[in-house]
Amino acid sequence: MSKLEEIKEQLKNYDGEDLRFMEVCGTHTAAISENGIPNLLSPKIHLISGPGCPVCVTVTAVIDKLTELSLTENTTVLTFGDLIRVKGSKMSLADARAAGGSVEMLYSPMDAVKMAKNNPDRNYVFAAIGFETTTPVYAMVLENAIEADVHNLKLLTSLKTMPEVIRWVCKNTNNVDGFIAPGHVSVITGSDLFKELSEETGLPFAVAGFEGAGLLTAIYALVKMKGHSGIKNLYKSAVSEKGNEEAAKAIDKFFEPCDASWRGMGMIPGSGMRLKAEYAEYDAGSYGLDEDHMPPGCSCSRVLTGEISPDECPLFGKKCTPEDAHGACMVSTEGSCYNYYVSGRKKR
Amino acid sequence: MCVALPGRVTELNGTKATVDFSGNIVEAEAGLVKVKVGDRVLVHAGCIIQTMSDAEADELEELFMEIEDL
Numbered sequence: 001m002s003k004l005e006e007i008k009e010q011l012k013n014y015d016g017e018d019l020r021f022m023e024v025c026g027t028h029t030a031a032i033s034e035n036g037i038p039n040l041l042s043p044k045i046h047l048i049s050g051p052g053c054p055v056c057v058t059v060t061a062v063i064d065k066l067t068e069l070s071l072t073e074n075t076t077v078l079t080f081g082d083l084i085r086v087k088g089s090k091m092s093l094a095d096a097r098a099a100g101g102s103v104e105m106l107y108s109p110m111d112a113v114k115m116a117k118n119n120p121d122r123n124y125v126f127a128a129i130g131f132e133t134t135t136p137v138y139a140m141v142l143e144n145a146i147e148a149d150v151h152n153l154k155l156l157t158s159l160k161t162m163p164e165v166i167r168w169v170c171k172n173t174n175n176v177d178g179f180i181a182p183g184h185v186s187v188i189t190g191s192d193l194f195k196e197l198s199e200e201t202g203l204p205f206a207v208a209g210f211e212g213a214g215l216l217t218a219i220y221a222l223v224k225m226k227g228h229s230g231i232k233n234l235y236k237s238a239v240s241e242k243g244n245e246e247a248a249k250a251i252d253k254f255f256e257p258c259d260a261s262w263r264g265m266g267m268i269p270g271s272g273m274r275l276k277a278e279y280a281e282y283d284a285g286s287y288g289l290d291e292d293h294m295p296p297g298c299s300c301s302r303v304l305t306g307e308i309s310p311d312e313c314p315l316f317g318k319k320c321t322p323e324d325a326h327g328a329c330m331v332s333t334e335g336s337c338y339n340y341y342v343s344g345r346k347k348r
Numbered sequence: 349m350c351v352a353l354p355g356r357v358t359e360l361n362g363t364k365a366t367v368d369f370s371g372n373i374v375e376a377e378a379g380l381v382k383v384k385v386g387d388r389v390l391v392h393a394g395c396i397i398q399t400m401s402d403a404e405a406d407e408l409e410e411l412f413m414e415i416e417d418l
Contacts, residue, residue: 136395
């Protein structure tokens with residue numbers, strides 16, 4: 001029997017105490033559903049999705065500010081894909097565009113600099129959301145804007161970092177036996193980021209890639225390490241202990257840690273990044289965007305912390321579907337509700 | 349925003365890279381890491397964030413070695 005077959009057999013036949021492992025990263029949530037991983041596990045091993053989908057954890061005050069800016073004369077809001085359909089307290093960026101607002105979706109972040117340079121009389125606001133993986137991308141945009149002497153491009157930042165929200169989940173939910181650590185965040189930060197967290201929480205962490213074998217091996221490692229702290233890097237082809245130091249330098253140049261407001265979780269001290277004071281001229285008004293209004297009946301907050309499974313939300317699949325999403329977790333392709341819906345995944 | 353699996357750099361023009369994801373060709377910024385044509389890379393939000401070792405075939409073996417002590 002191959003090692004992978006052996007791992008699969010052990011995970012399928014596991015008969016110990018119930019275990020709950022959280023995948024923090026939204027791309028892991030998608031990969032777990034796409035690979036049908038839950039069906040390969042014993043009913044006693046539960047995978048729960050955590051707060052690692054950047055669009056899902058963005059509070060409505062940020063969306064409201066972006067829609068307001070998009071409807072402001074001579075101003076265009078630039079954003080990556082999913083955010084455009086997330087509802088604020090009144091409307092989404094897609095609604096704002098239908099109402100005459102100016103919103104452009106970007107694939108390449110450098111297009112933001114190009115657009116601003118080519119249209120010097122127009123103001124551009126880049127919706128800078130994301131985790132440690134995306135923050136260096138915004139740093140690179142700023143570096144390029146400054147180099148090109150562009151002053152009509154600003155960032156509206158809602159940037160988050162992983163360690164404090166993981167601490168928050170451990171402290172406030174107490175229902176996790178181990179973490180599948182976010183693969184792409186680890187590429188930037190290095191696996192060392194999770195060492196301290198593991199020691200502090202007494203829980204195991206496995207850094208994993210996004211292919212089926214890697215994910216199964218990570219779950220197997222967590223089962224074996226249950227009840228103990230410890231870290232296993234199972235994505236060594238991309239993740240080193242120290243991470244991408246160039247990217248870390250780029251982040252340090254422009255950004256500094258700050259308190260951040262999370263959808264469904266409220267303010268978490270030290271869990272975000274903001275522009276340093278010397279780059280304030282590139283900020284589009286990010287300070288104080290902390291309020292969050294969940295649509296009536298929406299359980300995003302309990303889904304994001306793993307308290308309930310997406311299909312336990314009363315709106316799931318009824319009033320809330322990918323075509324007509326009420327909560328952000330149903331909008332994003334990295335959202336847990338979206339992934340449960342499209343893959344037919346159920347609470348086990 | 350993430351493309352979970354690596355692609356391969358087929359062209360490089362300054363900091364602009366062309367990356368092949370199993371036939372799906374995309375343009376990506378190469379400003380955050382040093383890359384060369386032929387590298388396997390991870391792309392996030394239109395940027396290359398990492399180059400990966402080329403020993404694709406050995407990855408499973410490495411994975412299992414890592415958990416040998418468990």
